Amino acid sequence: KGVADDTAxxxxxxxxxxxxxxxDSNADQDNQYIKxxxxxWAWSVPNLQIHNNDVHCSHASSVSDxxxxxxxxxxxxxxSPEMANQLIVHGFCADLLNHSGLSKEQSEEILxxxxxxxxxxxxxxxxxx
Numbered sequence: 001k002g003v004a005d006d007t008a009x010x011x012x013x014x015x016x017x018x019x020x021x022x023x024d025s026n027a028d029q030d031n032q033y034i035k036x037x038x039x040x041w042a043w044s045v046p047n048l049q050i051h052n053n054d055v056h057c058s059h060a061s062s063v064s065d066x067x068x069x070x071x072x073x074x075x076x077x078x079x080s081p082e083m084a085n086q087l088i089v090h091g092f093c094a095d096l097l098n099h100s101g102l103s104k105e106q107s108e109e110i111l112x113x114x115x116x117x118x119x120x121x122x123x124x125x126x127x128x129x
Contacts, residue, residue: 014031016059086115
């Protein structure tokens with residue numbers, strides 16, 4: 001997972017390599033990016049090299065602006081647009097950190113930095129509409 005703002009760019013390149021003797025392998029590859037500005041970009045290159053027919057493998061990638069359904073859900077419950085956007089970004093990053101192997105204290109410190117860094121009011125109007 002990643003979040004890109006301003007003119008930042010993100011590149012993901014992943015590889016699932018299943019050898020000939022790896023029967024019954026099960027592997028999934030997924031990456032997701034949120035763009036907070038029109039100039040931000042993300043490029044995803046998921047790769048599969050499968051040398052066996054008895055496996056289950058998949059890959060997926062998504063690059064998107066803030067989710068309009070999530071925004072609508074929060075707005076319809078009285079959450080301001082700015083707070084809704086911050087909650088979406090915070091939740092996206094929290095999910096990433098929960099699977100990172102970092103301690104709870106480290107994750108909380110990073111989330112605090114994210115919350116302080118991302119000024120939702122600076123997100124491009126085109127991205128939010």
